Amino acid sequence: MAGARAVGSLPVPNVQALAETCNGPDEPIPERYIRTEASSEEVISNYQGDMTIPIIDLHKFLSPQSSEEEYVKLRSACQYWGFFQLINHGVPDEVIANLKRDIVDFFIQPLDAKEEYSQLPNSLEGYGQAFVFSEDQKLDWADMLYIQVHPSDSRDLRFWPTSPASFRQSIDAYSSETKSLALCLFEFMAKAVDAEPESLLGIFEEQPRGLRMTYYPPCRQADKVMGISPHTDVVGLTLLLQVNDVQGLQIKRDGKWFNVDAPNGALIVNIGDTLEILSNGKFKSVEHRAVINPNKERISASLFHYPCENMVISPLPEFVKDGKVKYRSISYHDFMTQFFTEQLDGRNKLEILKLEQ
Numbered sequence: 264m265a266g267a268r269a270v271g272s273l274p275v276p277n278v279q280a281l282a283e284t285c286n287g288p289d290e291p292i293p294e295r296y297i298r299t300e301a302s303s304e305e306v307i308s309n310y311q312g313d314m315t316i317p318i319i320d321l322h323k324f325l326s327p328q329s330s331e332e333e334y335v336k337l338r339s340a341c342q343y344w345g346f347f348q349l350i351n352h353g354v355p356d357e358v359i360a361n362l363k364r365d366i367v368d369f370f371i372q373p374l375d376a377k378e379e380y381s382q383l384p385n386s387l388e389g390y391g392q393a394f395v396f397s398e399d400q401k402l403d404w405a406d407m408l409y410i411q412v413h414p415s416d417s418r419d420l421r422f423w424p425t426s427p428a429s430f431r432q433s434i435d436a437y438s439s440e441t442k443s444l445a446l447c448l449f450e451f452m453a454k455a456v457d458a459e460p461e462s463l464l465g466i467f468e469e470q471p472r473g474l475r476m477t478y479y480p481p482c483r484q485a486d487k488v489m490g491i492s493p494h495t496d497v498v499g500l501t502l503l504l505q506v507n508d509v510q511g512l513q514i515k516r517d518g519k520w521f522n523v524d525a526p527n528g529a530l531i532v533n534i535g536d537t538l539e540i541l542s543n544g545k546f547k548s549v550e551h552r553a554v555i556n557p558n559k560e561r562i563s564a565s566l567f568h569y570p571c572e573n574m575v576i577s578p579l580p581e582f583v584k585d586g587k588v589k590y591r592s593i594s595y596h597d598f599m600t601q602f603f604t605e606q607l608d609g610r611n612k613l614e615i616l617k618l619e620q
């Protein structure tokens with residue numbers, strides 16, 4: 264990640280290999296992976312009507328007949344859900360299919376082939392696990408391959424697999440095809456709350472983007488482990504692709520966890536903390552997690568859109584026209600370092616920036 268370059272993760276066992284050794288119904292799972300909270304909170308699966316995560320149709324913004332209604336939906340999605348599913352997003356099916364195929368083919372390789380791309384100390388790029396900063400931290404049931412994809416000259420090809428042979432090209436194509444999509448979204452999101460359409464574009468255009476491909480092995484005792492711990496994304500915006508057909512993403516709303524069932528072909532868009540601050544809270548960065556399937560592996564790919572690392576993030580005047588500034592300013596670098604080094608001590612990183620109103 265921009266900044267992930269300066270932060271390293273402690274080495275921990277490969278979870279895919281571990282899962283193969285303890286996949287019986289009663290096989291003990293190492294203590295560091297046992298998460299009692301995984302099954303202790305209510306999960307809502309078959310929700311309907313008002314409780315459905317919004318679906319936004321990008322085509323509809325292009326015609327005056329349908330755009331008004333779509334802006335209202337987008338505004339409410341960003342304000343109340345912090346997540347939406349995007350259809351007719353314009354990323355060619357073939358580009359998505361190629362990326363999905365190559366990610367699957369990468370992870371099914373033997374461990375030593377993947378370990379050629381292992382994370383190095385002081386970097387989160389490469390193959391390994393995310394954010395392990397202490398020896399007694401609980402661990403997630405997942406492995407990942409993380410690479411910075413933009414700008415092109417920041418790519419560290421040591422971590423870009425050459426096997427499968429088309430992988431680099433598939434990642435490159437996905438990165439370029441999603442570039443204009445994200446910029447369109449920034450523009451439409453600003454417009455949706457009557458801010459200057461250029462206001463967010465100016466901040467995110469040409470800034471770093473990173474792709475995290477996450478492999479969640481199955482676990483027969485799925486309710487005892489957690490794929491990704493509850494978190495909010497620090498970044499501006501995340502585009503999430505469900506790589507195989509296994510669901511597992513859950514988002515928190517009114518104290519309950521909701522399953523997100525992504526329809527085939529949709530991208531899931533997720534607002535990060537940076538965008539919540541920039542928008543003065545008009546957009547919400549919502550807590551989410553990923554749970555494990557007892558029988559099947561799950562794979563996802565998160566494309567993170569960062570602001571400039573030197574930037575001081577604070578509410579943009581465009582988004583404060585009608586009220587008070589709700590967040591303290593913080594440099595993006597400090598914000599992210601707090602997160603990666605767990606200086607927060609369990610406190611929510613956004614809450615501590617909120618100003619008394």
Ligand SMILES: O=C(O)CCC(=O)C(=O)O
Pocket residue numbers: 475477491496503511512551552553562563564565
């Ligand atoms: O795998 C998922 O669905 C969620 C991944 C995620 O939250 C992240 O990469 O930040």
Ligand SMILES: [Fe+2]
Pocket residue numbers: 494495496551
């Ligand atoms: Fe996330």
